[in-house]
Amino acid sequence: MFTGLIEEIGTLLRVGRHGEAMTLTIGASRILEGAAVGDSIAVNGVCLTATAIGGSSFTVDVTPQTYRHTNLGRLRPGGRVNLERAMRADGRFGGHIVQGHADGTATIVSRENEANAVNYGIRPTDAGLMRYIIPQGSVAVDGISLTVARVEGGTFYVSIIPHTLAETALQDKGPGDTVNIETDILGKYVDHLLRFGGAGRETEGRADRTGGVTAAFLAEHGFM
Secondary structure (H helix, E strand, O other): OOOOOEEEEEEEEEEEEEEEEEEEOOOHHHHHHOOOOEEEEEOOOOOEEEEEEEEOOOEOOOOOOHHHHHHHHHHHOEEEEEEEOOOOOOOOOOOOOOOOOOOOEEEEEEEEEEEEEEEEEEEOOOHHHHHOOOOEEEEOOOOEEEEEEEOOOOOOEEEOOOOHHHOOOOOOOOOOOOEEEEEEEOOOHHHHHHHHHHOOOOEEEEEEOOOOOHHHHHHHHHOO
16 A cells, blocks of 8 residues: 655666566666565556566566556656655555555646646546545545645646655646546445445345445444
């Protein structure tokens, strides 16, 4: 699990492509402290496994599924990426719950300065994801934990403070660029339970998926 607090901006050193499968070698320093092969590292908000670690770089594999649903396939050598190590159990929880499982990509449609902030308008490729994006709620953009400032139709807006902009690769992006987004996991779980709340109750050997979450269901399972 991650928290959306970017630890370092890494530089892409090499890209290996095999159809929709990839290997990425990324230059870094801070996140490699104490790192070992098999550790999870979020790259632009995508949880990947370190398969090799050198003195100042690490390598990860990107599967076709990840290639198709994130912006990693657009990366080129020299490009910069946001990096975060998996959260330690004794660490501070500074952002919000970020799994590193991107829901999809989005396009930056606007970038505007306002006093000390930079405001980004972002439109998800899958408009259905907007159901999970609410004003003052949390969203991860390229792995950065951000607060949704407002929502207008199929676009949401975030306001970036100078520190966040300086410490992340979002500073390199503007209108037309693609970012990964991960919506709030709590909202997704609630939505799933409301849609399939009856799952798990067996009726003649089959799960009954028609009941939904009702007061009777909550009482039966000890929530009331």
